Amino acid sequence: MSGEKLIAGHAVRRLRRQQALSQAAMADILDISPSYLNLIERNQRPVSAALLVRLVERFDFDPRALTSDPPGGGTAAMRRRLADPMFADLEMDRTELEEWLAAAPAGAEAFARAFDRLAGQRTGTAGMVVEADPTHLVRREIERWRNHFADLDATAEALADELRMGAGDLYGALAERLRVRHALAIRILPVEILPDTLRRLDLHARQLQLSEILDAPARVFALAVQLAQLEARAEIEALVKGAAFGDRVADRLFRRYLGQYFAAALVMPYARFLRACEATGYDLDLLCRRFGVSHEGLAHRLTTLNRVGARGLPFFMIRVDRAGQVSKRYAGAAQSALVEAEGRCPLWSLFAAFDRPDAVLVETVEMEDGTRFLTQSRAVQGAGRSLSGVTARFAIALGVEVATAKGLAAARGRDLNGPATPIGAGCRQCLRPDCAQRSLPPQGRSLIVNDRERRIAPLHFAGD
Known part of the structure; x- marks a missing residue:
């Protein structure tokens, strides 16, 4: 929001070092005390509006640098990296981490880049890195941007305003745009003709062909994706080039993701969507109806509301199958090990959603460190079915910290400080000693077997 504090110690410190100034010298130029400047650089004080003006006037400073990404993506992203079992014995708390980011931002950024590169590699059978x-x-590139791509949002918002000026029906407006500007006709084809395809661009026939099994929201989204490929190509290609993956498959995956991001931003324009979220208390069902989108599309969009000066609540989203395998995870600006962890906790109602396909399961969960989240879980299914007759089914969870959840429609009538479900980031990372559901000991902890007693928890490990 516009009134939020601007914490940007790393940017101020970088500017001071570029100018080869001591803290005392820079403080004198800015008419503040050295101790106050020290607190700013350590992220213990915000950059005030008056100080920002002085920085601009006296150092020809670009104020946009203050809103650039903090080293390593910030405290939340660094905490997720340090949650890796290899760092378990370091016991770095939040205060120590913040001091590290403030004192050595370049070192923290270097660590983050090295960790991300190594984490993305796997070891082959001969022990060689492939x-x-x-x-x-x-996924790491999306996280680096906090799942918010400002240029795509702005372009999509402008196009949405233009389309809505000419037609109230978004599907009709999109179809007309494709027909008039790009000479593409829309054709809905029977499943017999497109047995295993949902959308196909036939340039020879100048047709965008859609399967009849797509419902209304999916048809609108398909047209929006096609417009993204045609009218947001420059913005998308710039982002793909900037990612510098060096991998053609990664380039194509990222390009496809950005096209879908643009489509969501076109159907749910940022400013209008954020106003609707705040007015309805982020009522999921109401928002789906108002914007004509699926639950999954809405959930994803909620993780992207990170515009500077107009941020939404920091939701995270995760999508799993019945086996607990994750096929989508977006942290956005949220701070949650639930997103980054490879394991899932079976005590979380996320899995119960499969047995109640028409319900949204609202639950307060508590992590080992005492952090609480309000989560909303719902089962969804993929569009269409495979040739073998299998329909994909998933469960989606949206979560937000309890501290920011009080105004949510889902929180009405709930005691957010009352009883909560104690969950963890999967058995291998969870150190709760009294969990009757435990299937594996924590990584790095030895099992203890005592023939003389049996506890409620099935596994007893060193240190519990």
């Missing part, structure tokens, strides 16, 4: 997983590379 190419990074392209899906991992793309």
Whole structure:
């Protein structure tokens, strides 16, 4: 929001070092005390509006540098990296981490880049490192941007305003835009003709062909994706080039993701969508109806509301199958090990959603460190079915920290400080000693077997 504090110690410190100034010298130029400047550089004080003006006037400073990404993506992103089991014995707390980011931002950024590159690699059978997983590379790039691409949002918002001026029906407006500007006709084809395809661009026939099994929101989204490929090509290609994956598959995956991002931003324009979220208390069902989108499309869009000066609530989203395998995860600006962890906790109602396909399961969960989240879980299914007759089914969870959840429609009538479900980031990372559901000991902890007693928890490990 516009009134939020601007914490940008790393940018101020970088400017001072570029000018080869001591803290005392820079403080004198800015008419502040050296101790106050020290607190700013350590992220213990915000940059005030008056100080920002002085920085601009006296150092020809670009104020946009203050809103650039902090080293390593900030405290939340660095905490997720340090949650890796290899760092378990370091016990670095939040205060120590913040001091590190403030004192050595370049070192922290270097660590983050090295960790991300190594984490994206896998070891072959001969012990040699082979190419990074392209899906991992793309996910890390999305996280680096906090799942918010300002240029795409702005372009999509302008196009949405233009389209709505000419037609109230978004599907009709999109179809007309494709027909008039790009000479593309829309054709809905029977499933017999497109047995395993949902959308196909036939340039020879100048047709965008859609399967009849797509519902209304999916048809609108398909047209919006096609417009993204045609009218946001420059913005998308710039982002792909900037990612510098060095991997063609990763380039294509990222390009496809950005096209879908643009489509969502076109259907749910940023400013209008954020106003609707705040007015309805982020009521999921109401927002789906108002914007004509699926639950999954809405959930994804909620993780992208990170515009400077107009941020939404920091939601995270995760999508799993019945086996607990994650096929989508977006942290956005959220701080949650639930997103980054490879394991899932079976106590979370996310998995119960499969058995109640028409319900949104609202739950307060508490992590080991005491952090609480309000989560909303719902089962969804993929569009269409495979030739073998299998329909994909998933469960999606949206979560936000309890501290920011009080105004949510889902929180009405709930005691957010009352009982909560104790969950973890999967058995291998969870150190709760009294969990009756435990299947594996924590990584790095030895099992203890005692023939003389049996506890409720099935596994007893060193240090519990």
